[in-house]
Structures are given as structure tokens and as C-alpha cells.
Amino acid sequence: MPTPSGLDRPSAAADTATIAAANLLSAAASSRTPCAPVRDLIGADDVAAAYAVQELLTAERIGAGATVVGRKIGLTSPAVQRQLGVDQPDFGVLFDDMHYDQDTPVPLSRLLQPKVEAEIAFVLARDLVDGPLDDEQVRGAVDYAVAALEIVDSRIAGWDITFGDTVADNASSGLFVLGTQRRTLDTFAPISAHMQMSIDGRGVSTGNGAACLGDPLHALAWLANTTREFGQPLRAGQIVLSGALGPMAAIEGPGTVTADITGLGSVTAAFIQE
Incomplete structure (x- = not known):
């Protein structure tokens, strides 16, 4: 794997550790077999090392033909932070093959x-x-807002993760689905949005815009500043998933997930067993 750019170059020992962690996560993704946590290699809260691993994996994906289409912000909701035992947001990379249309089963x-x-x-x-x-x-850089479902995933067995583990693993990214109702920010206030999510008609999560770092636009500002610091600024046309509005729910088998967000309508994802 190539060495990371846009970060302070780690020491030789750290460089070896980040490559080992990236190889472990890459093998887990390829073999579809979750791996042990990588924190024993890079530390539980070494931010630079964790993002260095993420960047190695991003370079590998791009080298294999994937295209970056945006970023995701993770760990913005206090409820999700409590679920994962962390206390700060993170970011990951969105690739073109992570996007599913609503009418395409996952x-x-x-x-x-x-x-x-x-x-x-x-x-x-x-x-x-x-x-x-x-x-x-x-705010002025936003073209429009749209309802979204993020399907998070972990290459680490049993979601046994610390902050370092999830950042290294592309912020536990999986797939995403976007709704169809687009709203400009002069007609929609993200902080005022309310969310209800169900699986096969059973309510599994509720929340609101204020649960996302106080305002999803605050989360976007955090991301803009953080990615610029890492030498990877946000660009026109990119999609940004701004963070969970409420607790995440496990997908335990085939079914249909629907989220209703006031002002943005609904977004649906159907999961199938092949």
C-alpha cells in the first residue's frame, strides 16, 4: 500500500503499524470476515494514526477504480456516541459504489x-x-439538502471499536441511500427537522436536527474545517452525510427501512437476502 499524504509523516514504527492495520481491515473487507480491533496496532485514540490508516485504504479503493463522491460525518449524535463509547465526531469517505437508489434493493x-x-x-x-x-x-456553499439513510458497517468483529478503530475503518462506513425531495436552505432549517425511522413499520429511532452537533450545519462546518486541515477540502458537487439524527438500529435480516424527516419527506431502503 502507498504511504499516506496530507498528514504529518509518522515514524518508521508507526508507519509499519498503520500499514499493518490497513492490511488487516482490507483483508477483512475482501474476505468478508470481520477482524480483530486495530487499536492494538495504532492505539485507541491516536487521531493521526487512525486517519493515516483510513487514507491508505482510501488510496487502495481509488487505485481499484472507485471514485470519491463526498464525505460522511460520524459520531455527531450523543445517542450514537453513547452507543459506541466515544466523545467526538469523525469523518469518512463516500465512494460512488456506496450509493444505492431507493428503488434498488440492497x-x-x-x-x-x-x-x-x-x-x-x-x-x-x-x-x-x-x-x-x-x-x-x-451555509452559502450548500446547493440543497435531502433525506438520507446511512447504512453503517464495521469490518471489526462484534463492533468492538474505539475511536481509533472506527476512524481507521473509514468511520465505519457501508452504504447510503438518498431521498428524492431536495430543499434549499432558504426553505428548510436543518436544526428544526424531526426524524422517525422504522423497520417493516416498527419504530426503531427518533431524533431531531439539534441532536447532530447542535445543528447539522455546525457538523458541516466542522467537517469543512477538519478536512481542509487534512489537506482534503470539500468540493462542489460532493455529498456530505451530516450525521445521525438519532440512535442507529441493527439490520438483522431482509426488510424495509423508512425514515421520515420533516421538510424533506421520506427515504427508504429495502434489504434483500441473495
Whole structure:
């Protein structure tokens, strides 16, 4: 694997550890067999090492033909932070082959141990590269908002993860589905949105915009600043999954997940066993 860029170069020992961690996660994804946590290699809370692993895996995916289409913000909801035992957000990379249309069933064979979250997605009209990247600039860069389901997943057995584990594992990314109702921010206030999510008609999660770092636009501003610091700024046309509006729910077999978000309508994903 190539060495990471956009980060301070680690020591030789750390470099060896990040490569070993990336190889472990890559093998788990390829073999569809969850692996042991990578924190014994890179530490539980070494932010630079964890993102270095993530960048190695991103380079591997791009080298295999995948295209980056955006970013995801994780661990924005206090409920999800409690579920995973962490206390800060993270980010991961969205690739083109992670996107499913609502009318395309999601094969469970693509996933290892999936869970689902309801979120607000933003699609950017302008780059977020220069300037203060404050709330006003970030808001002005948004083309539209849309309801989203993020299907999170973990290559680490039993979701036995710390902050370092999930960051290294592309922020526990899996797949995502976008709704069809697009709203500009002059007609939709993300902080005021309310969410209800169900699986086969059974309610499994509720939440609101304020649960996402106080406002999904605050989460977007955090991401814009953080990715710029890592040398990977957000670009026009990219999709940003801004973070869970409430607790995630496990996908335990075939079924249909629907999330209703006020102002954005609904978004649905049907999971099938092949």
C-alpha cells in the first residue's frame, strides 16, 4: 500500500503499524470476515494514526477504480456516541459504489454487520477551500439538502471499536441511500427537522436536527474545517452525510427501512437476502 499524504509523516514504527492495520481491515473487507480491533496496532485514540490508516485504504479503493463522491460525518449524535463509547465526531469517505437508489434493493451480501441511521445529506454547490469556513460561508456553499439513510458497517468483529478503530475503518462506513425531495436552505432549517425511522413499520429511532452537533450545519462546518486541515477540502458537487439524527438500529435480516424527516419527506431502503 502507498504511504499516506496530507498528514504529518509518522515514524518508521508507526508507519509499519498503520500499514499493518490497513492490511488487516482490507483483508477483512475482501474476505468478508470481520477482524480483530486495530487499536492494538495504532492505539485507541491516536487521531493521526487512525486517519493515516483510513487514507491508505482510501488510496487502495481509488487505485481499484472507485471514485470519491463526498464525505460522511460520524459520531455527531450523543445517542450514537453513547452507543459506541466515544466523545467526538469523525469523518469518512463516500465512494460512488456506496450509493444505492431507493428503488434498488440492497443485498445483505454487501454488508457484514450493518446498522442504519437517518440523516440529513447536503450536496455542495461550491468548494469549501478558502476563507474562514464559518457558518455563513458553509451555509452559502450548500446547493440543497435531502433525506438520507446511512447504512453503517464495521469490518471489526462484534463492533468492538474505539475511536481509533472506527476512524481507521473509514468511520465505519457501508452504504447510503438518498431521498428524492431536495430543499434549499432558504426553505428548510436543518436544526428544526424531526426524524422517525422504522423497520417493516416498527419504530426503531427518533431524533431531531439539534441532536447532530447542535445543528447539522455546525457538523458541516466542522467537517469543512477538519478536512481542509487534512489537506482534503470539500468540493462542489460532493455529498456530505451530516450525521445521525438519532440512535442507529441493527439490520438483522431482509426488510424495509423508512425514515421520515420533516421538510424533506421520506427515504427508504429495502434489504434483500441473495
